[in-house]
Amino acid sequence: MACSCHGKAQITRKVRVGRFFIGGDSPVSVQSMCNTDTRDVKATVDQIRRLEDAGCEIIRVAVPDMQAAEALGRIRSAISIPLVADIHFDWRLAVEAVRQGVDKVRINPGNIGDKDKVREVVKACKASGVPIRIGVNAGSLKALKDDPKPRWKPYDWARQMVKEALEEVRALERLDFRDIVVSLKADDIERTLMANTLFSSKSDVPLHLGVTEAGSFLAGTVKSSLGIGLLLSQGIGDTVRVSLTEDPVMQVRAAYEILKALGLRRYGPxxxxxxxxxxxxxxxxxxxxxxxxxxxxxxxxxxxxxxxxxxxxxxxxxxxxxxxxxxxxxxxxxxxxxxxxxxxxxxxxxxxxxxxxxxxxxxxxx
Ligand code: SF4
Structure with a gap:
């Protein structure tokens, strides 16, 4: 996004997600994630419709297996907001999700496997104009495979998160793929702020903001308001998801309240x-x-x-x-x-x- 409060422009590249755009001069969009079983199409569609009524603009669902991937087309055709498939480990699920018509895929290329598998996912996304979010979480960094309990200070974590995110971005760009969004999430504010600030100084890839596993409604909302709010107030961040152990509708409401308090979006009275x-x-x-x-x-x-x-x-x-x-x-x-x-x-x-x-x-x- 462009930073209006500090007067300096941090223009990110614009990425299309269905009928929305993330980045550039687009408004900061509000996302949520279903907590239903994706294979249960009715329950998932019912929840997404409630989220749409509450103002959710982009919805993500977990795709743990092929049955869930094959349900995506039926879900997509019953809702009116962009659908994001959240995929770990198995590249075939991402390819099937794209075939089913999803609007965006969230992967962690690090756990998808070798380059050929990532190339297959990119090939499918490119052919269908589907963007990819690279989701980097502090708790699942590649570097932790060699050293599960590193003695890092918060800034070391942030640097490692940014390093791994940039490596993934470059790997996709080498395949001539640029419709990328990145998220850098930690379960504390300090690392979340450092990682996102550092990344935004090095890349024009739009950022999906969130404090992961933020907690219960009250604790999670406070944590997310500070983490997401401080970044947005510096002009960093293009789309937000507030993670709460709560009904996802409350996540949407909390996200809008943050954006409303910062004067970035209007939402209700x-x-x-x-x-x-x-x-x-x-x-x-x-x-x-x-x-x-x-x-x-x-x-x-x-x-x-x-x-x-x-x-x-x-x-x-x-x-x-x-x-x-x-x-x-x-x-x-x-x-x-x-x-x-x-x-x-x-x-x-x-x-x-x-x-x-x-x-x-x-x-x-x-
Ligand atoms: S408006 Fe009346 S009831 Fe409400 S806090 Fe003030 S004095 Fe009390």
Whole structure:
């Protein structure tokens, strides 16, 4: 991507993935990965459709065997976002995935085997215009085969990750293949930052960002926000995937919140709610959760609410003041609340109707 905050341009090459582009002047895209069994086409398609509704732009599925590879065509034809096949060890799975019509292949050439096998994968991808992501993870570096527990400092890890990634990039480029994306992931922020910063100073290949195995929802979101956010704030990174031990829909939402906080993408409304205190006599948390569930699972609501400021406040002490600064909102009383629009009190709405009323208001907007 181009770095706007530091004024220096770091333009990466542009790579097409289905109907999206990664790199160059393209917006930073949001990816996720299914946690269903890819051989179960129905479960996988159902999950991808939920992810599409939440705004996921590129979806990856694991391809552990030939049965999974052969299911890819049926999955691809039932969804509308680009499909990425995640492949390890067996080059034949990558070739079959391309034959099935996937939009991108993620491999680690280091574990695909000898040059002839990598050449076969490249040949298939080139013939179909399918890009390849080279995924380098700190825990599976080639150098670890000789020394599984090296006494490296974080920068040594980062240097080794970049060295191996560049070797793979050059190997593909020697085969006249340039539609490449690279990821350099570690399970800590320090190595992730160092590796991606170093790589971006040496190559124009676009970067897929992520902190691998980031953890539970809270810990993983904090870790990913820092790791991904710090890189993006320096203009480094072209597509993101937040790894969480969670429903992949939450990964998509977390990714967008990072991009939204950095001003790189718009995504749904700006929901303002109070933390509640002893004065509160309505269930603000319940209302916000139900509201988020409605908005973030509905493409139309997501789009229409983009940039809207909506307030849900617990009481009339600070409530009307905050609700007044929003486009619209509600400030609670006992089982009901004052509905405000552009600073004016409009009506009183029963608490159980707040979510429906807000959704109606979003739907009615242009
Ligand atoms: S808006 Fe009211 S209920 Fe909410 S934190 Fe402030 S004083 Fe407490």
């Amino acid at each position: 700006d929901l303002i709610s109070c933390p509640t205190c002893g004065r509160c006599q309505v269930d603000v948390g319940g209302v916000i959760h139900r509201l988020e569930d409605r908005i973030y699972s509905d493409r139309v609501l997501l789009k229409k609410s983009e940039g809207m400021k909506i307030a849900v406040m617990g009481c009339i002490v600070n409530g009307p003041g905050e609700a007044r600064s929003a486009d619209f909102g509600v400030a609670g009383g006992k089982g009901r609340g004052v509905w405000m629009e552009n600073g004016k009190q409009i009506k009183v709405v029963k608490e159980r109707e707040w979510v429906n009323e807000i959704v109606r208001k979003i739907r009615a907007s242009r």
